[in-house]
Amino acid sequence: MNKKKHRIILVEDSADLGYLLSEYLSMKNFEINWFINGISALKNLESNKYDLAILDITMPDMDGFSLAEQMKERFPELPFLFLSARSLKVDVLKGFYLGAVDYLKKPIDEEELVIRIENLLNRLNSEKRVEEDICHFKLGQFTFNSLNQELSFNDEIFHLTTKESELLHYLVLRQNMLCSHKDILIKLWGNNDYFNKKSLNVFITRLRKYLEKDSAISLDNVHSQGFILRIEK
Template structure:
């Protein structure tokens, strides 16, 4: 069964939001509707999405400010603007903030769906070209994620599924901040208090496994996430 693409719609206008959310659901998307920017940030912290559609003119937090916050904490999420702000300066600002498209209201619903499908198809094609790596060298260690094995000084450490998944995630993003939320949703399937406690336990285990090479560190960035650092 094909997995539905998940879209976050951020739109404060009740009529527009209802119409678009119902139409996109009818077209096979899984749709979550936030009516203002702060609500959108809560939803982003709770779930993963394939695409966000942002209005610009909203109370409390406008779409441009929301996009700036998304660039800080959810930089892998593509987003488009769908707004009545159509001046050239607004369009340029939208693309400067990283929007993959800037659409002007009113827009035909069928055109919107075609644009979304084409965009998601391009993103899928780009992702499919990435080569999946199973074997890694981490300092003195050799790590095979497929076999769930970590080898150092001819000693083999058998990892659990989650230990292997977590280490692979950190290695793939070495020297980059891995937010708690991204790790939890990717590996545990849900970002909540109990899973975060479980993540802390697994990080402690990995640190112990990797302690034979002092060049390798799993740093805790307070209230944000973890960084796996190792020097060549």
């Protein structure tokens, strides 16, 4: 699954630096929109969503501080950081006072900028992350919740053990495909020795016992190859 690009809005009046950063951050897989003044940036924000704003401070018309104030007022969800040559203590303090997530002093090393941004976005994102991994399956007449390790058939709920659930999960993801002993054992047991193969058979039997309630499902052996979870459609 390919990760969604993070969107960054950059407000920087210097053509050189603006171009440089746009190019570099694009290369680093960010989607970046660059504006050379606050007015146009604010305009754009009305119809676009970003994950982060990077603001220069010294700019004609509207400086970065005023821009930040307006952004905070109108788009309070958007985190922003300052990137400025002004390194006086008073400026840094003002930046943070306004609620910046960081204050970086020019000249900034591009790699450091990227890793700071990545860290920042990861942290902001991870809070939002809900366990929406693939864990909920429809399996013929069954429902399988691999997170809770529950297999349901109508009203009945079977509480699977961890290994049962892991195995079923593995097979479901590869339904109607041959899964070799070797791959299963390596993935779920960490190696593929003789005794674990015996163990695998025991678990196959157990899963069959659950699944036999639905005749459209079968868990078949392919001699000396592996198993296939077949589901008729």
